[in-house]
Amino acid sequence: MKDIKLHPIGGNAGRNRTHNRRVVLDYVRANEPTGRAEIAKSCGLSFQAVSNIIEALETEGLLVAVGHKTGVRGQPAAQYKFNPKSAFAIGIELRPNSLICATLNLKGDCIYRERLSLEDSSPDKAVPEVCDMVDRAIAHCKRSRAQLLGVGVVMPGPFGAADMADMNAAILPDWESIDIKAVFEAALECPVIAENDATAAAISERVAGVARSMDTFCFLYFGAGLGLGVITNGHAQNGAYGNFGEIGHIVTQVGGTKCSCGNEGCLETYVSRLSVQKFMANRGIDIPDADTLTMLLEQNNAALIEWIDIAAKHLSQAIGILENIFDPETIVFGGAMPDSVTDALISRLQLPQGSVANRKDRKIDRVMRGASGHYTAAIGGASMIIHQITTPSMALYS
């Protein structure tokens, strides 16, 4: 939780260089393979400046030359792209009863994943397990610790001392007042970023998913509850106190189902893992895992279809809200739901007519399913690390 007022900091030669490296990396990320002259034109830098940066990046191994562009006049431009073998990043998702690890190369390809059941996910127990997990990931990928860009730790929000936190079923026990970043940086001895699952998932779609070329979009994360991650102009939204995106607790039905937060008719009482479990349990059907859901959907289970229709109705409302508020390029669905259930939900949406997103000249769908499957959050953790080194933000805060 922020408490002291921060101020934007000024630039100098060094910070300028950091910024320009990110600008170059971001351009290569979105346009690879590409050449120095093209980067210079697009990024408003001189050829020479770009050339120096590319040279450094190549020496460090982040970029590799991949031949020359031909077919146009002039000297063939040397082309560069990300070197997947250079640096890598690890994402850790902390859940109440499990620990999930995903390792990504610089391009965002997942090169290792692991799931570990955990009886007790309190800090004392979980932190050592995470350390072991990171060691295993590094060993399995045959990389050196020096190549590890950092670790992204993801857990369900909201963070901080919100009164709501204790009522939230999704929250992890004993983590409320912990400085997550500091604890893991001390334990892992490498840079750490901590984020909630929805925001991490959103970033994963931008780094190597369906939103790779988008700067402004929303991500709806199906977890125990329902979360929202929003990227605007390439930057994740965080809110004033780090609790951005608690969309599960917006009311879509006045006087509706009682929610753990105290309100009635919260969206996540209709759309979430807990919601479908409860709904099916009331009809005598147990949902122990995601595979059961997949199976039931294949069997066209009437109760599940009924739930999907109700969920789709409430989701459609939420989509109307998001579109009219954020005016995003698209809304991505993802998280703990099986792909087939997510697709069924999408197909049964009744997207509102009265929305700024309802344009004739649309080139992409208003809603789409994310690419990273139900490892989304862990992949998102690692994506955040990659995202950070490729995302220019001179608007640093000290």
Added chain:
Amino acid sequence: MKDIKLHPIGGNAGRNRTHNRRVVLDYVRANEPTGRAEIAKSCGLSFQAVSNIIEALETEGLLVAVGHKTGVRGQPAAQYKFNPKSAFAIGIELRPNSLICATLNLKGDCIYRERLSLEDSSPDKAVPEVCDMVDRAIAHCKRSRAQLLGVGVVMPGPFGAADMADMNAAILPDWESIDIKAVFEAALECPVIAENDATAAAISERVAGVARSMDTFCFLYFGAGLGLGVITNGHAQNGAYGNFGEIGHIVTQVGGTKCSCGNEGCLETYVSRLSVQKFMANRGIDIPDADTLTMLLEQNNAALIEWIDIAAKHLSQAIGILENIFDPETIVFGGAMPDSVTDALISRLQLPQGSVANRKDRKIDRVMRGASGHYTAAIGGASMIIHQITTPSMALYS
């Protein structure tokens, strides 16, 4: 409307200087009076860098020295603050039947305002009128054109070719496909920023209103419809296509009142100028202007109270949505409503319990009324110009 993909641009010495000037001005804005050493510490710059920038700003007249800080050890620090007499900015609000002008000095004080009735607000008629208006404002304030930082033009959104636009009662005729910024820059021969009313209003509260020291907050704008402006980390949100904040068309009552957008139960059918006019008309009471509303409220008019209660109910829902999505420092109300009506609305809100904003340690209200009255939009136009020169954003797009 954006169409070509833009990329963040790199920095160089010149852009770095622009950025640092803004960082310094932003610090002075929020902390005046203040001294060079303090700025240097807070902004992560060397004393010398700040000293050079302050010297330049003083020469240009943007800052003035105001004595020395005493009472602490060490050499007394020279204090600086904004020089209201130096530069100024003009805001123009374009409405279907009127033109409103507000002139602000660098501190954000309104030094001139004018309202002009206009039969026809189409570009051909309105642009020359705006030029005359700007000339009158400059003459009245006894300033030179060289001191004019720019003109902010404000009109109701959504902009661009959204299919919704033609159904929106608030939209201005014949302006749909006009490049507003270009047209006015050509006509006025000075920098121009174009924005929608809600965003402009939000910026006005940050430049010289109740949100002066806030970096992340929401603004609900009562106009013909209902608009939303959001500032995050000091930057206005715009959406992917410039239509951010069409909150009037989120549905707060499924199957509710028919809206011009095609949906039913849109928020702005319950909360807006048109809404109260319609509601009162159905009860045989005509509302020709804001003063009538003020009068009716003073008389405790039963119908108006009834409307306020209904509006407050829907607003409360919207506030829950905004708080849970954006996690803002506060939500500011403002726009076309008289202050007394806005206050009545606020006092009758039933703020949701289940909100991340419902914290015990809150220091400011969850909802507050804006400071700029019903000239908000025009003042916001001028504020945008001032905001621009005091807001660091190296994440420039070419």
Added chain:
DNA sequence: AATGTTTATTCAAGTTATTTGAATTAAGTA
């Protein structure tokens, strides 16, 4: 009242990363 501490300020290099400009290379085109 004299001395010491603290902080702001000034002045004069020194450093970094950028831009600029001239010369070179190499491909496509006429």
Added chain:
DNA sequence: TACTTAATTCAAATAACTTGAATAAACATT
């Protein structure tokens, strides 16, 4: 084969920031 176009290299030149030493002026201590 000569011309055009565009990328690249090399060598200064430049702008803005940082560093470090010296000075100034207030408050604090003795």
